[in-house]
Amino acid sequence: MAVDELSIIDRFFRPLAGEGSFALTDDAASLGVPAGFEIVVTTDMVAAGVHFLANDPADSVAQKALRVNVSDLAAKGAKPFAYVLGLGLGDETGEQWLAAFADGLGRDQKTHSMSLLGGDTISVAAGPVISITAFGLLPVGRMVHRFGGRPGDALYVSGEIGAGAAGLALLKSEAGPWDALPEKARNILVRRYRVPEPRVALSSALLEFASAAMDVSDGLVGDCDKLSAASGCSALIEAGRIPLPDGLGMVDERILARLLTAGDDYEILAAIPPRNEAGFRAAAAKAGVAVSRIGSLRAGGGKRTDVLVEGRPLPLYRRAYMHRSGETRS
């Protein structure tokens, strides 16, 4: 369809607009900041065939586009509150898709206490391409960075690693140990690929106890490389401690390596100083988020993360998901 932007705004997006948006009738929006707070901003783009499958349900596409941003905010300790939306639509995208997309966005912004501040809808040669810039609030100067980790800090990860990658493999009918799982477990993995669960509930525990944190979006190993490099450290991970989805705990090393270097986890990787570990565990338990101690930071920057299986290095044929058009993650 040709993009009649005004009609799309009227029908689908105005109901999502909140404070500062001027009901999407102006050229720009206003971001007020309560005294003592700063705004944290993050931006993520997702495209059909790369970050989601062209036939994924439109509401889950919207949720994924929003949640990958929410996940970044949560990792920084920030409370999400607003976002702007850039939407590039191909000719094949119809009103039904748009209605479902807006519905998914509407449900999700409610879940995360966010509102739409503004946006732009354009035609593109091949879509959809969705660009979201999301805003969170933090007490001034309190952002949890990737840097800040120290040698001796424990490394924790939330939830499970590899569920999204296994879900994508199922959607693409790639053979693997996931095929042997019961249908319900397979559906959960697919759901984890399509609709990440950003760990917003963990953000205040990070603010209080973490020396460094980031969200795991491009593969645990590569992301751990980034956190430790930013902190001037190197990292040691014990593969046996990494929480994997039910039924995928005993996979072979090739599959294990794949799950640890695939994208779409949207879990939190955090460095916790030893004196803070008990507090962090208690706060995470109170928040209802499972966290696992998977390793630690060591002195000496410039080295890649060592991933050990029973004391031996796990062979890794890559460190992280690499973006390539026409090739979805994992």
Add this chain to the structure above:
Amino acid sequence: MAVDELSIIDRFFRPLAGEGSFALTDDAASLGVPAGFEIVVTTDMVAAGVHFLANDPADSVAQKALRVNVSDLAAKGAKPFAYVLGLGLGDETGEQWLAAFADGLGRDQKTHSMSLLGGDTISVAAGPVISITAFGLLPVGRMVHRFGGRPGDALYVSGEIGAGAAGLALLKSEAGPWDALPEKARNILVRRYRVPEPRVALSSALLEFASAAMDVSDGLVGDCDKLSAASGCSALIEAGRIPLPDGLGMVDERILARLLTAGDDYEILAAIPPRNEAGFRAAAAKAGVAVSRIGSLRAGGGKRTDVLVEGRPLPLYRRAYMHRSGETRS
């Protein structure tokens, strides 16, 4: 090329990063707000084949992507200071394009005193698709809106209308009165299409004197419809008062209608109360921006703008540019 995001950041975008960006090494950026100010945010996406031509120089593509956002901020009276960049690249986009794109962005952010806060680079099936969210500062509560115009307010427009549309027609070899212009004048029109000149210098005059304003990006007539509707008024424009590019002042009515309803002007349309007109003109002159009084707001909302030529309505076959993939503006 496949997108190696880390290498692209290192080579091309880190040099553009400024305060609050943490050198693009974190998941999110920090937006501090000086006391007494609020942040104004706008987002615009541009795509090859729609907002720019696939063979346009990469540096001008970057400049256009940034400037369409700067134009929105200027129209609201805000001073631009930062932006985030979403970049969707097709396989055909190489390093040379990226280097020129980053160069254009770097020159332009310097011109506009902005810095890069963060970004995301992804692969898309057909690119480039560029999404920029830009931030400006305003004294709290002082944003110049589309609403706020009153019956009797004069309508002013900055610069010239139709230069971008004529430039695009030249690039697409569409016959018209622009063909008869000397080469230098034709080059200026092409340049106006590729690289808009946002009227940042006018923003403090707008803050002080305008009751309403917006940037003209989708055609003067349709944008005037929007400003007057938001203000609960209708508008009267005298076509003879609209500043057109040199040599296009005597065009026939069909061409005139096209120039007044095409995109890519990035001029400012402002409503100025009669008591403020002298002040506004003086402030614009001091800022070095030509402004022309083209009409006025009248009582009665819900009506479209009347465009008169010597007292008769100008026949308009459309009101505004409509986005359609594969069909560039104008």
